[in-house]
Amino acid sequence: MMTRPVPALHSAYSEFIPLSLRWNDVDKYGHVNNAVHFQLFDTAVNNWLMKNGLFQSETGPICLVARHSCDFFSEVHMDDQVEIGLGIKQIGTSSIVYAPALFTSRDEKAAAQGEYIHVAIDRKTRRPSPIDEATKAVLARLLLKSP
Amino acid sequence: MMTRPVPALHSAYSEFIPLSLRWNDVDKYGHVNNAVHFQLFDTAVNNWLMKNGLFQSETGPICLVARHSCDFFSEVHMDDQVEIGLGIKQIGTSSIVYAPALFTSRDEKAAAQGEYIHVAIDRKTRRPSPIDEATKAVLARLLLKSP
């Protein structure tokens, strides 16, 4: 019906953000609800930006999410140890395409694979704002090798 | 950088599910956080299935989310009246591709546009299970006209 996406391997990532699950993340099917994955990806990206001091100025540009997607490969349970592998696929003039992946300690293959696109905007005009070179240099550390 | 997605119009949909926002849906930027949209789309699809008695048997197949994505076009605020337009793009052997869209009462254009793919599986084997013809006939009521 459509091209089947393939889960990334743990070895494709070098940056990992461990995150804890919550009791109410699990829905009536006994697995972590699909909408929770987006909270985790959102948190991983923003934690990394905060830790690296990017887009944290009170007056500078902020990043809004333009697109967010996730392919689900295997069910995640409450007792799983979860970490988000964080990489970047593309850095544009004012946009960043992240490729976060959710890994459990049970599996070398991602349980879920996301795409998360940030657009840097001016706080006041709400229009796209070019990302400066110093910021791009830090972001480049997360660039994934092309397969 | 990539093909720019275009927001759907309210008139493209015939089924709408009104949903209320919550105080904690809003993040520090003062708008509804991106991860909330996925909760709303998930709820709209499942509410519609419940209302129509599809996949509600205690022993029959259940639907898992294989893929979920959202393009964000405009910011949504706490005082917005929100409804989800629900349509179906494709009905496969054991999968359904929904195209939920979030509308506020302020705008004929969708504030956010999703894609939500359900795969029907057998409860025990967790393998894809063909969707029966009676179910397909009800689902077909939501089929969107091709543009």
Next chain:
Amino acid sequence: MMTRPVPALHSAYSEFIPLSLRWNDVDKYGHVNNAVHFQLFDTAVNNWLMKNGLFQSETGPICLVARHSCDFFSEVHMDDQVEIGLGIKQIGTSSIVYAPALFTSRDEKAAAQGEYIHVAIDRKTRRPSPIDEATKAVLARLLLKSP
């Protein structure tokens, strides 16, 4: 072991805020998770304040939650129609004690009963700020009759 709290009756309230449930509100026991009730009470109070224009100034005092509690009397399910009955038990110098109650359309008795205490504070000093008389007059419309 302790004094058993008693659920309020629908007839004790005059203000109701209908709120929709979400698919992921339900946990693995198939009922709405206890933590969700606090989101609903929080939303009901803030919706009412917004609708009545109280504490909405960009420079005036804001209300922080000092205490929030809930007694759970009966399980709530995804297909329940839910509304929050909103009343006030006490208006102090700079605090307001709300008594929100969750009702389903199945029952005249509250399924859950909360207590929600707001303290008005100055935005900058973060110290309690006296509530003015005009605001108190509007709040007084929600005062519950003593039993």
Next chain:
Amino acid sequence: MMTRPVPALHSAYSEFIPLSLRWNDVDKYGHVNNAVHFQLFDTAVNNWLMKNGLFQSETGPICLVARHSCDFFSEVHMDDQVEIGLGIKQIGTSSIVYAPALFTSRDEKAAAQGEYIHVAIDRKTRRPSPIDEATKAVLARLLLKSP
């Protein structure tokens, strides 16, 4: 207006469950929303029960939340390191009164202090079910010293 609750000290607890915050936990006031604390307390209690194998049988009694409350003493922010101190105040015939407290690494005093009451019930009859002695013995390890 009422007896002011006092925050517990870190030293009063011996069991701690570290939990990560999420980007969307923060509301428009820039602090962790009050409703999030209840998700964290709920998770801490259930994680501890799972880790200790209590109430995990597929056929035995389950614990429902009868009451949950929280006093909020200081604001928590997205970059705070958070852990839940977990203790028990009282073990009854079929109920357990937990006293979870939220600590940040900034402060020896709890930022928020909860009370969380579980009632053990029979899965089928939904009636209270006495807690067996072996379970009580494990729970007793969390008993807080009376002040």
